[in-house]
Each structure stands twice: as structure tokens, then as C-alpha cells.
Amino acid sequence: MERLSLLGTIAWRNLWRHPRRTVLTALGLGLGLALLLISIGLGDGGHAQMIENGVRLGSGHVVVQARGYQESRAQDLLLPQYIAATVQETLADGRGAGQPTHVSPRLLASGLLSSAAHAAGVTVIGVAPQAERAVSLIPGKIIEGTYLSDAGHPGIVIGEELARKLAVRIGSRVVLMTQALRQPQTGTPGNIHSALFRVSGIFRTGLRDVDAYVVHLPLPQVQELLGVPAYITQVAVFLSHDSATLPVARRLRQVLASEDIEVLTWPEALRELAQFVWLDDAFNYVMLAVILAMVGLGLLNTMLMAVLERRYELGVCAALGLQPGQLAAIVLYESLALTVLGVGIGLLLGLGGHWYFATTGLDLRWFTEIDLSTAGTVFDPILYSRLSLSRLLWSVAVVFLMAVVLAVYPALQAAHTRLPDALRVL
């Protein structure tokens, strides 16, 4: 133990023989780690925001729907409405979810919405207004009027782009025309139905496909219009954290195994978004690997210089009886001590940067005015950093691992100190 302590003392003091070089190398390492932490924090934060917006604009973290609906999008693939209650009860027992969840039944159909001036094809979503308010992005994006309510006169909520296209505003009358769905029990094709609604709310999500085509109506009205009073298209499940997605989906698959139903997680339902996140992560990892490689080369250079300029001294240590492994240990200790310094600086800078971006956020409008929508979701213009403990520990471990791996070559050089050459005796 004391021998290790001696080698550690030698290593630590050696570092301070060239304080400027040590500080600069540690600073380089620290900046690399700080960049890693800030980049991971902003990346994860951005992805979390995108996923959150994506699932709230789409079909939730987990969606329960008739088998085959995801592929075919056939309107007549329906679920009995009691499935929503089954899902609600399953999640209420806490198993598999472990955190608050919201369940929203929806009935989807396509139709034609006409105003006095124009007409446009739309996607009609029949929702339970109260449940939808808790989960969907749209109620929070109302820019005129109000969102639907369970009580009162049924209105229709449409997107800003659609309102512009139809030249309507709050209170304007619109006619929705749809074909009644094939009855699940009888298989009889439905007739064309139409109904008159007043525009009660206009929303703006920033996603053109939503703002131009999606309309929200109370679920009973849509069921009546489509002639399927006890049926829905899907049950959207919203979780307070993405990490519960898989356990919840597994639990629902178990409970609903006997039904002709598919239970999909958001990466399965929103493949484009999942692929975007995956690709963005992969690109970030490549960039971070390049940064770490550059920082690592600096560390390697410092350690090699430290070994080469102390060749004589290492020779003396070897002459006095230090074993090759002990010579290598001195270099490894030096590298580790330098890394501890660098990691300290990196944590200070990185967590400071993370804290700033987690509280104040990074306003992307400083850099760009472009449309912040992609992959079926929207970016919030202000990006908030989100750094989990596991990502923090992972980053520190990567830097340490890199330092240890890079110290191996200089350590081997030290271990191979050849006597009497190192003493320059001839």
C-alpha cells in the first residue's frame, strides 16, 4: 500500500514540475468533457421535447388500436369503446406504469369540411374533450376561441392553416361531410352524412400537416356522424415519462392478448420520429468521438513527453530496483491524476453549462428563423438541457476509459526502460 502511495506521490509531484503544461492539458480534457455534457444535455433535452410534442400531437406514448390499423390506416378497423375503460383500469392498478398516466379514446376518420367559400379534405378526430385537454398539444395551442368542452354546444376546433384556406373564423359555420363507416358487426357500407358545426377554436401547432388538415370534434358527435356509437379507432396512453413506455406497453399486451388488438409504443407508431432521434444521436456520438479523440491526442502527447523527457530518471528508478510494472504504474497514476483534474474542471464547466441551459434554455431563434418542424413533430424554439445521472456517469466513465487506454502506450514505454541505455552509459 505504501509502495503504491509512493508511486502516487511521485506521479502527482511530477505533474507539477510543469504546471502550465499540466493545467493546459487538464483544461483541454475538461473542455472536452464539458462539451460532452452540454452536448448530451441539449441533445437529450431536445429529443425529449420532440418526443413529448410528437406523442402529444400523435397517438401518445402507447397506442391501443385494432390489429392492422397501423399499416392499413383503414377507417373501419375499430375497437369497442369498452377497451378504453379496460386500458384505464389496467393502468390504474399501477403495475407496469408506476407513474401517473392519462388515457384518451379517439375516433379517426377522413371527411370534407366546407365553408361558404371553400372546401378542404380533413382528418376528423373525435375526442373526449376533458381527457384530451390533459394529453394533447392542441388544447394548449389555441390561438383564437376555446377548445372543446364536455358540456355545452358542440363546436369544431380547426387549425390556423385550414381556417385560412376555408376563410372562416370563430363562430363561422362549416359543414362536415363523411361517409358512415362499415358497421363492424354487419359489414354494411355506410351512407354519406353531413353535419353543421360552428368553429369554436382555432389552433396553431407549427406543424403544417396538423394545422391544415386536423379537426377536433367531441367523440359522441363523430360516433353519431359515422354511425358507430360504441366504437373508437384507438386508445392513446400518455405517460409522465418516456421511460415507462415499454413496461406499460408490455402490461397492456398481456392484458389485451385475447383481443384482436395491437399495442404499439411511440417508436413503433411514430417511426419517422424514432429514426430521426436515432440518427441525430448517432451523428452527435460521431462528433463527440471526434472531440474526444482530439482531446485524447493532447493527453497522449503530454504523457509521451513526460516519459521521454524523464527517460534518465526512469532509468535511475529501474537501477534502484523498481520493477517494470511499477515504472508503468507511475505513468498510469500521472495520467489518472491528470484525468481527475480534467474531469473536475469538466464537471465544473459542464454542469455549469448544463444548469444554465436547463434553466434559461438555448433560444434557437438566435441562430435561425426557419420552420422548426420535422419528422412529424415540432421543435420548441427554446431548447432545455436534460442530463440524467446515468448519462453523467457514462460521460465521466468514457473520459476515464479513454485516459487509461491512452496511458497504456506511454506506460509501456516507461516499463520498457532499458538499462543501461536509459542512464546514457556507454
Next chain:
Amino acid sequence: MEQQVVLRQVYKTYQAERISIPALRGIDFVVAAGEFLALAGPSGSGKTTLLNIVGGLDQADAGEVWVAGQNLRALSRGQRARLRLRHCGFVFQAYNLIPVLTAFENAEFTLLLQGVPARQRREKVERLFAEIGLSGLEDRRPAELSGGQQQRVAVARAMATDPALVLADEPTANLDSATAAALLDVMEQLNRTHGTTFIFSTHDPQVMERARRVVRLRDGQVVGEEIQR
């Protein structure tokens, strides 16, 4: 008398580019335990090479080298390092203290490597420092010591483990004559009181006078031997 070092027909040739430089050419001699022996000769005569081979820092191309009853040619690199640690002390021309350690830490370095407990180390080094006039300088780093003081610390380090053999390569070469004489006093005193065998190389006639036996080398061969006292 016990034989500390035995050399039989020792040869060593260095290769520089394509040129062979014979450093030792058939060295034969025996050093008994407790001797105070000088290897004398001009530069290039093979003194340092011989000390390196005896200390296991280098290996002979041919011949036998026995130190403390062990045939060095049969030992691995690690075994030679252990032999150095347990049986040999080194004093180099350029002091060769570890610059980041204090005088005390340098002196106890080999004791620590041997796993000697802290209390014994402290007693041992304090006693040696008092014996060779280094008391009060324990906490100074090498850069804060004079050449003579550094070389005394090197002697203390060499003596700390009570080695049977101390090899000193031109220990007084960088010292003025008064300091050199003082250092030789110390070495001689340690040789007498501890019974340690000293082999040192020199080309300084004043230093040779202090040795009880002088082995003269020239062009890698023993060309003469003198018993002085």
C-alpha cells in the same frame, strides 16, 4: 574470506551503427566482502561498463558474473531488479536523485520498495543522515541542495537498505576536492562501521589513494592491481 563479486572472462562489446566497440575484453577478478576497491583508468577503459555489469544494469556478452553468490546471467530482468534492490546500492556520477522527492524521501525510496515499515524507515534514515552530516536537510528537494549534499543523499539512499555491495560510478567527479574528500570520508567510515563492500570507479589519483585496493583498467582489460593499505 567471503567472495562478494566474482568475474571470470567477462566480455562486452557495444554496437554503434556498424562499428563494434569492445568495452570489456576478458576481465577476471574477485572482490571479497568488506573491500574498499577503486576501479581506475582513463575514460573509455571500461570502468562504468564493468560497474553496470556487476550491478546487473547491463549483461555481459560472455563470461561469468557472480554477485552475492548468484550468477547474473541466469537471472531474468525482474530477478536482477530484485537483486539490486536487496543487495546493491548505487551512487551515480550525476547524483541521480528523484527531483520531485525530498532528501528524506529519496533516501527512504529503496526501503519503501522493500516494504520496510514507516517507523523503521524513519529511524534508519535519520541515523544515516546524522552519520553523514545531512541532519536538518531532510525536507529539501535536490534542487535546493549543493552537489556535495546531493551526493551524500545518494550515498544515504545507497546505504539505507544495508546492502552488501555499493557500486559508485565516479562519485566525486562533479565535486570540488574538499567536498570529494569529505564524501570519501563518509564512504570509508560506512565501509568500516557497516562492513559494506564498496567498488567505485575513478580516474582521479587523489581518490585512488583512498582505496585499499586499486584495480587498473585500460582498453577493457585489467592491466594492474595494487593493495595500498
